[in-house]
Amino acid sequence: MRAIWKGAVTFGLVNVPVKLYSATEGHDVPLHQVHDADGGRIRYRRVCELDGEEVPYEHIDKAYEDGDAKVVITRDDLATLPAERDREIGVVEFVPSDQIDPIMLDKTYYLEPDSKSTKAYVLLRRTLEETERTAIVKFALRQRTRLAALRVRDDVLVLQTLLWADEIREPSFGSLDEPATVTKKELAMSAQLVTSFEADFDPGDYTDEYQVQLRALIDAKIEQGDVIDAEATFGEAAREAGEGGKVIDLMEALRRSVDQAKERRTG
Incomplete structure (x- = not known):
């Protein structure tokens, strides 16, 4: 496995250097689109609608439009955001594990110790096990602030990102009335x-x-x-x-x- 992020879990004055790994992987048979008439590969190209030219990925920025104005956001702009530069997984609180609704769970990651000494890592792991609590943490990954649950699985610290409260839809089904x-x-x-x-x-x-x-x-x-x-x-x-x-x-x-x-x- 290849680490996708490096940083540290922090709670109080305790600092636990860690590496982040994706805990899951897809197993779907890879398929691509072809033309039904001749089997030719269908490809998608990034084309500028103004000059019709294909644009290399390194020359693509992002933009926000609200109907009245368009603001271009460059990679350098994003890099200046404090959350993007932050390499900490900060513990916000420790909560009873049964208070985390499974509907909030998103992606799962493994945390590996990133230090010669694993004492701080083991301390955090043992603390979570013996208090029967889950740590709620916040960190930045891929240009997004993430809320996550930090727990233990088979002696390994596991980080499960959580959906934000406003991302959970309220069920409203008249048939149940x-x-x-x-x-x-x-x-x-x-x-x-x-x-x-x-x-x-x-x-x-x-x-x-x-x-x-x-x-x-x-x-x-x-x-x-x-x-x-x-x-x-x-x-x-x-x-x-x-x-x-x-x-x-x-x-x-x-x-x-x-x-x-x-x-x-x-x-």
Whole structure:
């Protein structure tokens, strides 16, 4: 892994030098766009609308327009901002971990000690573990001030950026205002269904089936010289997965689900 940022976690007078690494990576099969008539690659170019010339990335600045005026912001302008120059991950407060709503979680990063001595790093890690708290921090990354949760995962400090409060939409669904009656029998049957599916979560048990099927399709097209009937290969499985009439009786649907879950467990 390659560090994408270096700085220090600070709380009080304690300074913990760290390196920041992306904790996740995508696994999607890489695809690009082509012309359906001849297979030619479709590319996007940065073209100036005034002179029609393609512009190299190093000559592209940013601008803000409000309808009346346009202000150009250069890289040098951005570099002068105090937050952009700041290399600290400052602890704002320590909060109970259960107070962080999962809807706020964004990207995840690992923090590695960036010092010959790991004592300060271990001190912070042990403090979070023993107090059962999560540190709320603020730092600057890629021209944005970030709010983040700092916690421990398998002896490593993990930084999870948080969405700002005004980035969370309020749900407003008129359909939920309509009263719906759920009977005790339906609730009991639903609880029984939940019980039949109970398990300890292991993310390794799950596979991205779409990507697996996409890779199989690509391999088949290569093997068959780019000639394959995709509908015949994958269509039948898709139709079987989508079969089933419209269920009107909720209790009957629950009973069937419980029976299927039992068969799955004993089969």
